[in-house]
Amino acid sequence: MADAREKNPGSSSPVEERDRGPAYPFKEMERRARARWREEGIFEIRDPMAAKRPFYSLNMFPYPSGDLHVGHGRNYILGDVVTRLKTMQGYDVLSPMGWDAFGLPAENAAIANKIHPAVWTKRNIARMKEQLISWGLAYDWNREIASCLPDYYRWTQWIFLQLYKRGLAYRAKSAVNWCPNDRTVLANEQVVEGKCERCGSPVETRELEQWFFKITDYAEALLNDLKLLNDWPEKVRVMQANWIGRSEGASIHFEVRGEDAIEVFTTRPDTLYGATFLVLAAEHPLVRKLHDAGKLQPDAAALIDRLRRQRVENRFAVDAEKEGFATGLMAVHPLTGKPIPIWVANYVLMGYGTGAIMAVPAHDQRDFEFATKYGIPIVEVIRPESGPGFDGKSAYEGDGRMVSSGPHDGLPSDEGKRAVIGALIQKKAGESRVNYRLRDWLISRQRYWGAPIPVVYCAKCGVQPVPESELPVLLPDQVEFKPTGESPLLSNEKFLAAKCPSCGGPARRETDTMDTFVDSSWYFLRFLNPKLETAPFASDAVNRWLPVNQYIGGVEHAILHLLYSRFIVKVLKDTKMVSFSEPFERLFTQGMITKDGHKMSKSKGNVVAPDRLIDRYGADTVRLYTLFIGPPEKDAEWNDRGVEGAYRFLTRYWKMIEEFLEATEDRKRRGGSKEASGSWSASGPARDLRRRVHEVAGQVLEDMDRLHLNTAVSGLMQMVNAVQDYGAAQGDMLVPEVAEAVDLATRLLGPLAPHTAEGAWERLGHKESVFRAGWPKVSPEALERSLERLVVQVNGKVRSQIEVPVGATAEAVRSAAMADPKVLKFTDGKTVAQFIQVPGRLVNIVVK
Ligand SMILES: [Zn+2]
Ligand SMILES: [Zn+2]
Numbered sequence: 001m002a003d004a005r006e007k008n009p010g011s012s013s014p015v016e017e018r019d020r021g022p023a024y025p026f027k028e029m030e031r032r033a034r035a036r037w038r039e040e041g042i043f044e045i046r047d048p049m050a051a052k053r054p055f056y057s058l059n060m061f062p063y064p065s066g067d068l069h070v071g072h073g074r075n076y077i078l079g080d081v082v083t084r085l086k087t088m089q090g091y092d093v094l095s096p097m098g099w100d101a102f103g104l105p106a107e108n109a110a111i112a113n114k115i116h117p118a119v120w121t122k123r124n125i126a127r128m129k130e131q132l133i134s135w136g137l138a139y140d141w142n143r144e145i146a147s148c149l150p151d152y153y154r155w156t157q158w159i160f161l162q163l164y165k166r167g168l169a170y171r172a173k174s175a176v177n178w179c180p181n182d183r184t185v186l187a188n189e190q191v192v193e194g195k196c197e198r199c200g201s202p203v204e205t206r207e208l209e210q211w212f213f214k215i216t217d218y219a220e221a222l223l224n225d226l227k228l229l230n231d232w233p234e235k236v237r238v239m240q241a242n243w244i245g246r247s248e249g250a251s252i253h254f255e256v257r258g259e260d261a262i263e264v265f266t267t268r269p270d271t272l273y274g275a276t277f278l279v280l281a282a283e284h285p286l287v288r289k290l291h292d293a294g295k296l297q298p299d300a301a302a303l304i305d306r307l308r309r310q311r312v313e314n315r316f317a318v319d320a321e322k323e324g325f326a327t328g329l330m331a332v333h334p335l336t337g338k339p340i341p342i343w344v345a346n347y348v349l350m351g352y353g354t355g356a357i358m359a360v361p362a363h364d365q366r367d368f369e370f371a372t373k374y375g376i377p378i379v380e381v382i383r384p385e386s387g388p389g390f391d392g393k394s395a396y397e398g399d400g401r402m403v404s405s406g407p408h409d410g411l412p413s414d415e416g417k418r419a420v421i422g423a424l425i426q427k428k429a430g431e432s433r434v435n436y437r438l439r440d441w442l443i444s445r446q447r448y449w450g451a452p453i454p455v456v457y458c459a460k461c462g463v464q465p466v467p468e469s470e471l472p473v474l475l476p477d478q479v480e481f482k483p484t485g486e487s488p489l490l491s492n493e494k495f496l497a498a499k500c501p502s503c504g505g506p507a508r509r510e511t512d513t514m515d516t517f518v519d520s521s522w523y524f525l526r527f528l529n530p531k532l533e534t535a536p537f538a539s540d541a542v543n544r545w546l547p548v549n550q551y552i553g554g555v556e557h558a559i560l561h562l563l564y565s566r567f568i569v570k571v572l573k574d575t576k577m578v579s580f581s582e583p584f585e586r587l588f589t590q591g592m593i594t595k596d597g598h599k600m601s602k603s604k605g606n607v608v609a610p611d612r613l614i615d616r617y618g619a620d621t622v623r624l625y626t627l628f629i630g631p632p633e634k635d636a637e638w639n640d641r642g643v644e645g646a647y648r649f650l651t652r653y654w655k656m657i658e659e660f661l662e663a664t665e666d667r668k669r670r671g672g673s674k675e676a677s678g679s680w681s682a683s684g685p686a687r688d689l690r691r692r693v694h695e696v697a698g699q700v701l702e703d704m705d706r707l708h709l710n711t712a713v714s715g716l717m718q719m720v721n722a723v724q725d726y727g728a729a730q731g732d733m734l735v736p737e738v739a740e741a742v743d744l745a746t747r748l749l750g751p752l753a754p755h756t757a758e759g760a761w762e763r764l765g766h767k768e769s770v771f772r773a774g775w776p777k778v779s780p781e782a783l784e785r786s787l788e789r790l791v792v793q794v795n796g797k798v799r800s801q802i803e804v805p806v807g808a809t810a811e812a813v814r815s816a817a818m819a820d821p822k823v824l825k826f827t828d829g830k831t832v833a834q835f836i837q838v839p840g841r842l843v844n845i846v847v848k
Pocket of ligand 1: 179180181182196197198199200201
């Protein structure tokens with residue numbers, strides 16, 4: 001049965017009658033404004049080298065996953081405000097958009113629905129582009145790129161080769177998730193609670209030869225240059241610094257009879273005398289050796305098998321139950337010569353540091369918990385200068401003075417660290433070391449939908465990079481997707497067969513594709529010359545336009561995407577292809593929009609689609625509400641009633657424009673001049689209106705520059721209120737103060753509700769687009785208050801009020817106050833002991 005409302009479309013008007021006023025014709029305005037921007041190319045950069053005042057405004061390019069919701073919209077609308085603001089301020093703004101188009105969902109869709117990933121991706125791009133356009137976003141679509149197209153990924157492969165040439169791309173064994181049932185590698189996203197997403201089998205880890213980028217060579221530069229990024233959110237810089245994780249300490253070698261020495265890294269060499277055992281990761285080479293030789297107890301061997309299958313995150317969780325066993329092997333303490341037992345435990349991982357630690361249970365909580373569980377001795381070696389130290393109930397992790405530490409007793413921690421390192425150096429048992437938590441970037445993916453890694457393997461010559469002239473290594477189109485999820489490249493004979501570029505003999509092509517973070521680590525360079533065929537980018541153009549002046553995106557990319565982009569730019573700088581060392585000058589990370597308290601997701605059923613709202617209220621209403629919903633860096637809750645509020649405001653603004661025009665027309669009919677004319681009023685309501693409008697405008701201008709857009713919107717609301725209040729009280733809109741207010745409000749509205757501002761600007765009789773009209777300034781003279789009123793107290797009691805010119809000197813205020821007849825009554829014949837002034841508010845005369 002049809003919904004009753006559908007029969008009666010006119011009855012469900014979104015606005016209440018009293019707010020109606022003249023209609024707000026958003027549909028017509030949107031159409032006209034967009035056609036104009038397109039025809040005049042207002043947001044296009046024709047020649048990047050000809051731009052006089054370049055400003056690069058960029059949103060993180062999206063993964064084409066399908067429909068966008070209003071939460072995604074926030075990101076793009078914020079970026080659009082910047083683009084339009086900077087355009088109005090007279091910059092040549094580059095505002096491109098593209099697609100981070102490789103990745104797993106397309107491949108999963110291909111397997112599930114028998115659609116080729118390219119088709120699925122293309123369809124989603126078309127849909128999302130339509131949505132972006134419906135928000136009225138000002139992108140230069142001539143510069144559109146998609147990372148899955150050969151003319152783009154050719155250059156991703158080229159960048160791989162540059163890293164390879166510099167020794168920054170290498171092959172090494174590394175663990176992957178393996179489904180024993182499907183006999184295929186799984187991406188991390190395909191492992192759910194340790195099980196295969198497809199078939200539910202417990203996931204195992206397997207060692208595969210994979211490709212890495214040596215980002216660790218740049219650890220120090222990536223950390224130090226965070227200091228240059230003053231216009232990044234502090235929290236993002238902290239996250240990056242923590243991820244890089246620089247720590248100073250010592251590398252210590254523990255001898256093991258009959259085996260290789262065990263190397264550990266510690267930031268606390270001052271606790272070395274308290275090391276009562278060593279702990280190895282299950283993947284440590286020594287454990288592997290013992291395991292393979294069958295030298296472990298059966299339950300220990302079983303634990304190792306289990307640990308190796310467990311996902312890294314699960315093992316590293318702070319609250320995970322600590323488990324382990326003693327290997328029976330002993331190491332030698334490098335300073336005391338005492339034997340120390342070697343254990344294996346789940347809380348030490350191979351991927352971090354050396355896969356071995358010295359355990360100091362009195363001064364490390366995790367070691368303490370493990371030692372307590374297994375009855376291993378605990379020795380206190382650091383005592384705080386004051387306050388409680390190690391109490392036997394939990395570890396004391398702070399600094400202090402060394403105790404039970406032989407010749408080093410009594411040294412404070414910092415001095416102790418240096419002394420212990422000195423002793424280790426003398427015995428050739430260690431040295432000082434700076435350690436980074438950052439690991440090399442594993443770029444191999446055993447998937448189809450990615451950029452093929454451009455190398456071949458020759459039986460005679462080994463690993464051979466594909467010559468640059470032979471790029472791109474094309475991803476074959478005709479492939480068969482296996483239900484197991486195995487990469488179709490593995491069984492594609494045509495793809496596999498290659499010629500060795502060195503000896504000309506037969507070779508096998510690499511079947512791994514690149515992590516999509518490689519695609520997105522350089523795309524911002526491509527936008528300057530997106531169709532360039534001779535290079536990934538033109539150096540002169542990127543040097544002119546980069547670093548990106550304003551980058552906007554989600555905080556979920558605060559670590560990896562930004563770190564990898566910074567790394568690639570630093571490598572390109574070292575190859576002299578770019579002249580800058582950081583890609584993004586100013587970064588803004590927007591907060592999430594929630595619905596019913598949760599992140600929007602299809603599975604929760606709380607997704608708010610923009611399409612219906614845009615159709616019903618117009619794009620500017622949705623934009624304005626999105627900006628008004630709260631400080632853009634904070635999370636905010638979506639509320640459909642708020643959308644109506646934004647609609648009412650735009651209707652009110654439109655009504656103000658219409659009323660102003662009507663008054664002008666009226667005057668014209670009666671034979672007056674068309675324009676409101678005359679000079680500024682020196683006092684009275686018109687003068688007050690002008691001051692008020694300029695005060696608010698000043699705040700709006702500042703707010704926009706700082707992206708405090710929610711308060712910018714409320715400032716505009718105040719401006720419209722001020723004009724309407726004036727009109728209602730005076731019954732006259734034809735004063736220059738109103739004309740000026742209407743002009744100011746319309747220009748300020750431009751970046752926020754662009755179609756409406758453009759429509760109004762045209763109605764006001766301007767020939768040029770509002771985005772070419774320039775950005776307004778506040779007039780200092782309009783802000784001036786000519787007289788101000790001060791309260792006059794005598795001995796703390798209010799006796800009178802006086803008016804003085806604003807900015808009058810203390811002397812002038814004093815004479816005015818003392819001359820006031822009402823004041824004189826209380827001061828005459830007395831001595832003034834004190835004269836106190838609170839500027840702009842009051843004076844207090846103390847008499848005796
Ligand atoms: Zn499976
Ligand atoms: Zn060869």
